[in-house]
Amino acid sequence: MKTDSAAAEQFRQLLRGYSLQQHTTEPTFRASGSIIDVIVTNQSVDRAGVIHCDYSPHNWSRVLLSVSDQRPQPCTIATRCWSRFDADEANRQLTEVDWTPVYACDSPEEQWDYLLAVTRPILDRLLPERRVRVRNPVAPPVTDATKELMAQRRAALRDGHIDTYKQLNRQVRSAIRRDTREELERRVDRAGPSGLWRSVQPIVAPKRSDRSTPAADADELNRFFVEVGPRTARQVTAAGPELPTRLPRVSTGAFQVTPICPDDLRRVVGRMRSSKEIKKIESRAQNRYRRLADHGTERETVLYGSV
Structure with a gap:
């Protein structure tokens, strides 16, 4: 839509009704000079604008927001x-x-x-029941000599010396394994035989399930990939008459940028809605599409959601 069109003004009025504001004010599609990609938030931003894209007729849309630093809360779990x-x-x-x-x-x-x-x-x-505080894994114990090798590796990568970087990378990995082994030996000596398992438990790999080796050989894989095209063509031909083409639905999303710790992320993913509830949300969103059509904006489709 054009920035000075009636549809654009109706769109802005709709956003104001939901206490939202649009930050993309420059054309994002260079061929027509219209705004297709928009960024909508419920708060002010530090800077907003568009950036020229070299491989697409659409310009980049970007905004800069200020978010407050959040200290992650310690995670404590109850266990038996x-x-x-x-x-x-x-x-x-x-x-x-x-x-x-x-x-x-x-x-x-x-x-x-x-x-x-x-x-x-x-x-x-x-x-x-006892409460245990979950602690994040600590960095591997490294000596000053290993840190110096890591600094040299970083400098070689920055300067583009690939061969030197590969050689230093192998040395750094070997040095980290050596430092870790020496640190474990010191922990075992301090803890004694009774604390052996507690000292080596962080580096013990979990048990892996037995995986059966696939019986397919190279010839069978080649036959499978060669037959994919003809088999798909036969299925499409037998599917019946060609269906009318439906244009893809264009939608946008709204989200709030805030810092998050891994524990909060696991809780958010665990509370994600089921597929039935998502269908209910989509039906409510379609009712909002009809409201836009009543205002004469049949060509613009706006979807409000939360990520």
Whole structure:
């Protein structure tokens, strides 16, 4: 859309209704001189504009925002040591519980609450819950000589000396392994035999599942890739009449830039919506498309979401 058109003004009015502001004010599509790519936020920015793109008719759109530094909160988890669990004692205590109220409950929620009320005290007596602070992995122990090699490697990469960089890179990796081995030996000597596992546990690799070697050979792989084209053509021909072409739907996204720690990221991913809830959000977004069509902006499609 043109920057001074009626559709652009209606679009800005729509954004103001949602307390949003558009920061792209210059044309982003050079062929028509119109704004196609926009950046919309709910806060002010330090600088906004477009940058010429050498390989596309669309210019780059960019904004610079100021975000506050956030110190990640320490992560503490509650855990139980199941290796010392006495199953016989737990079964004996569970048999002494009065389970009659479970059959008298009217809803599954009440049954679940009663189950937790009688089993948690048993677990607390047999497996006391303890809180453990999760710590980030520390950097490998390196000596001053290894740090000097790392500085030389960085300088060789910056100056473009590839052969020297490869040689120094091998030396740095060997030096890090040597420093780590010497540090582990010092930890074992200080902790003694009783602390051997605690000292070497951070570097012990987890168990890997056995993977079967594929039975395919080179000739079978070649036959598979050669037959992909004809097989796909036969499937397309047998699929029926050609469907009408549908233009791809153009959509935009809105997001808020804030610092995040790995623990918060895991919690956000764990709370992501299911596919059914996403379909509900898409249906609500389509209703907003119709509102834009009523204002005479059938060609512009705006999707509001959260990332």
